[in-house]
Amino acid sequence: MQEQPLLDYIERYIDLTDSEKKILLSKVSSRKYLKGQYIVQQGDICKHSSYLISGCTKTSYLDKKGQEHIIMFAIEDWWTSDIGSFVTQTPADYNIQCIEDTEVIQFFYDNQEELLQDIPKLERLFRKMLEKALVASQKRIVRNFSLTAKERYLKFSELYPIMEQRVPQYMIASYLGITKEFLSRIKRQLANT
Amino acid sequence: MQEQPLLDYIERYIDLTDSEKKILLSKVSSRKYLKGQYIVQQGDICKHSSYLISGCTKTSYLDKKGQEHIIMFAIEDWWTSDIGSFVTQTPADYNIQCIEDTEVIQFFYDNQEELLQDIPKLERLFRKMLEKALVASQKRIVRNFSLTAKERYLKFSELYPIMEQRVPQYMIASYLGITKEFLSRIKRQLANT
DNA sequence: AAAAAAAGTTAAACTAGTTTACTATAATTT
DNA sequence: AAATTATAGTAAACTAGTTTAACTTTTTTT
Known part of the structure; x- marks a missing residue:
């Protein structure tokens, strides 16, 4: 089953029953992108968070002078999204572009509330993922300065x-x-x- | 009541019943620091997350060359912690020092699980707080580059x-x-x- | 109110990283 | 296999920000 890596990922943080796994998988969907395609474009509303099954993406910001600044890469078993845009449903600050052919499993904003109601434990998963991401982001700021x-x-x-x-x-x-x-x-x- | 600003803060994210408020307040404690005192010292295990009632703090990293790099400030109605140290209970990367006399309300690692069991909604609060912090942190990386x-x-x-x-x-x-x-x-x- | 300590200013010499412009080498496309 | 396009290397001239070192102002302590 192609979704197995996602379930394995989640079970590093929380335990899921078989019925919860079924619900979860019924509310996500998988998608393939070719090298060069965009998962999110700066200015769009980011509708999904993507877990990478395979491939590689870059998240970047295009500044006023037209320069591109890469803020993160993602490969298989990582997540990628413009969280700011996702959580507030406002235009994305970043582009997420595939730099290899990439297969993802996506969580959608439109049924996230529903999903959290069905499996409240997921709040904890997301909290822990965010904790990890924030720590990494702060470390990067420090490295850039020091x-x-x-x-x-x-x-x-x-x-x-x-x-x-x-x-x-x-x-x-x-x-x-x-x-x-x-x-x-x-x-x-x-x-x- | 001195804890009111904390409850107001929380209610911007989630709704709490009166009994939940009572439980919450029974599991946090307030503390005063003088200007110059440390809430967390680099190398210590960070045992608490602090909500500022008043005052001002700086979070900084001391690099190998002995240079200090400030990664954030906090004032009243903000939170401060070394989240990396807090969540993994490993030595802190950062110092958090008061640059004014500061009064805080602290959540402790040791009873966080208990608190989350009593008020599961708090997972959602923490998730939303982390989302906001991560977005801000990513924006800062971009600003530093662009x-x-x-x-x-x-x-x-x-x-x-x-x-x-x-x-x-x-x-x-x-x-x-x-x-x-x-x-x-x-x-x-x-x-x- | 004096003394001491902390914070802020100025300017010249310097350096880490940029810009520009050209060349070389893969990797794709036809 | 030739042609095109994307990626990587080199080097000289440049600039944004640092270093050093001295001075001034403000704040805190006595």
């Missing part, structure tokens, strides 16, 4: 060694908040050591 | 006009990720316009 570009790059390689192989270098540079040219210089420096 | 120091300062003044009056300038500089000298230069530039 580390140099080279140190940030090394930390990224250490934290997400898989990403390095799957994501083009210029996107990693954007995630790190530096230019692709400077990341290239950093890599050369590291190689000559 | 704006210049001057633009970040102007945005800060716009978002938190009260902070500017209550917090010393060198702490604002740290929050913005720049030196106090450079913030001083920015303010002069803005004044001569």
Whole structure:
């Protein structure tokens, strides 16, 4: 069953009965995107939160000067969404674009309340997922302030060694908040050591 | 009643019955800190989450080079905690220090499960609080990447006009990720316009 | 009210990271 | 297999923000 990874993910946080699993699966739906397609576009209302079965996405912000800033990547067994847009149903700040063919299972805003009523435990799941995401986000702020570009790059390689192989270098540079040219210089420096 | 602001805060997110309010208040406790005192110290296990009745705190990270990086401020009607430390009961990454005499109401890790069992609705409160915090944190990452120091300062003044009056300038500089000298230069530039 | 400590200002020299512009190498498409 | 497009590397000139070090102002303590 293609939904098994999602159930496994959830059971790391809470226990579900068989009937709860059935309800849950009846209220989510799976979808495939091709490389290059958008799951969410800046300005749209984000209607869903997506759990990745396979593939890879980038979440980015396009600023007034037309520059793209990558705020996160996601791969299989991660979640992605524009939470701000999802919870308030206001236009999304971010683009979520697939950088590989990607298969997801989606939770929809329109039946989220219903789902939470049927399985109140899910509040706890979402709380715990948000706790984890917030801690990671705060750590990233600190790293951006306290580390140099080279140190940030090394930390990224250490934290997400898989990403390095799957994501083009210029996107990693954007995630790190530096230019692709400077990341290239950093890599050369590291190689000559 | 000194706890009223906390109940008002909570009722912006969920409804509580009178008996739930009573249970809640029986499981939290209030405490006063003097200016300069620490609510949490880097390395300690964070045992509580604090709702501010009055006063002002700063949350900061001391890096290996001995530099302090302020990651957030809190004033009355805000929450503060090292959530990472609180939820996993591992040593705190951050210091939370009072920069004014501060009165708080604290939720404790040790009876949080009990409290959630008595008032399951609180899961939803915490989820919503975390959603809001995560959205703010992500926006901050984007601002740090897409704006210049001057633009970040102007945005800060716009978002938190009260902070500017209550917090010393060198702490604002740290929050913005720049030196106090450079913030001083920015303010002069803005004044001569 | 004096002394001391904390916070803020100024300016010159410096550096981490950007910009621009060109070249090289994959990876896709025809 | 050739042509196109996307990705990566290099280097010189530049700039936003840092460092250092001295000075001024404000706040707190005695």
